[in-house]
Amino acid sequence: MTTTPNRAATAIREFLKLESASGIILVGAAAVALALSNSPLAGLYALLIETPLEIRLGSLEIAKPLLLWINDGLMAIFFLLVGLEIKREVLDGQLSSLGQIALPGIAAIGGMAVPALIYVFFNFNNPGALGGWAIPAATDIAFALGVLAILGSRVPLSLKLFLLTLAIIDDLGAIVIIAVFYSGKLSLLSLGLAGAAVAVLIAMNLLGVKRLAAYIVVGVILWICVLKSGVHATLAGVVLAFTIPMRTKEGEPCPLRDLEHTLHPWVAFIIMPVFAFANAGVSLKGMTLSGLFGPIPAGVALGLFIGKQLGVFGFAWAAIRFGLASLPEGATWRSLYGTAVLCGIGFTMSLFISTLAFDYSMYDAAVSARLGILAGSFASAIAGFLILKSALSAPRQN
Secondary structure, eight states, X not given: OOOHHHHHHHHHHHHHHSTTHHHHHHHHHHHHHHHHHTSTTHHHHHHHHTOEEEEEETTEEEEEEHHHIIIIIIHHHHHHHHHHHHHHHHHHSTTSSHHHHHHHXXXXXXXXXXXXXXXXXXXXXXXXXXXXXXXXXXXXXXXHHHHHHHTXXXXXXXXXXXXXXXXXXXXXXXXXXXXXXXXXXXXXXXXHHHHHHHHHHHHHHHTTOOOHHHHHHHHHHHHHHHXXXXXXXXXXXXXXXXXXXXXXXXXXXXXXXHHHHHHHHHIIIIIHHHXXXXXXXXXXXXXXXXXXXXXXXXXXXXXXXXXXXXXHHHHHHHHHHTTSSOOOTTOOHHHHHHHHHHTTOOHHHHHHHHHHHSOGGGHHHHHHHHHHHHHHHHHHHHHHHHHHHHHHHSOOOO
């Protein structure tokens, strides 16, 4: 007879196998943070994420509150996984040919440009708020695919690939935006040391080094140098990913795929929920209705909910109508539109960019941006799910 603990363990294992599981955990972590921030435990929550942590080795020290260790450290691992996925797709996947990336590539451009323009429209007269223009330009790949997965086998494979490819291109765009627009005052010494670390990684790749441990050790050194350089530390994860070998002799293990496979559950079920828990805590104390509809939250929320669907679907429609691409096989215009609405789920990446756009000196702006992210992301998730459920239950016709 199966005992209760065994049944519970089996249920947990089955849940973690679901494609939507990571998205559900992500939402749960954000909900807990939001609840704590508006409860008598709000002070304890703030104390936790602001706990100072320090690592010192001689004159070299890294001293940050727990929140920044999460945003600069754990998220570097997230970007390492993103970089691995991008490299794999470029060399041997959906990004390996122009024909495969035409539709999602064009749609991704619209999905980044239109939300940014909507945000700028609402905040044009506020120079301090304009730094948040990239917040609604992001798409949360895990959350969006999780919602799509709830619909199961009714979703055409081509539509899943469209969303996955679009989100990967979107992530690549976010990486460029962070590198160009959200880097601080640069340290030439640290940049030089980072460059030397990159040179070592490239040399290891060219010399055929396959041991992942060697790349990780140099990658940690690279992360420290980038952290001290003024360039955002998470970019070290992307650079490291691009140097991990993928092409190997037949029968040999693939370091890139092995590392990607190892990191995926850690990122999906631990790193991203921890990030959401640390960054989604927004106190609504003293918040007024006019505050909820202020320029920053309105620009972010409408950028995600309206801008994403207009940009993604509008650019995709134009690409198909002008013969630059074709409608995904088995998909309809309604199902493509529903997928475009899902792209308005910014969540993790939008929250991350908001931490770069608004520092501690702009606390009110940061809180407003988070409110906009939560509102726009959840509205996009619910609307996209309902539209797709309706479109996929109806007879397919183009």
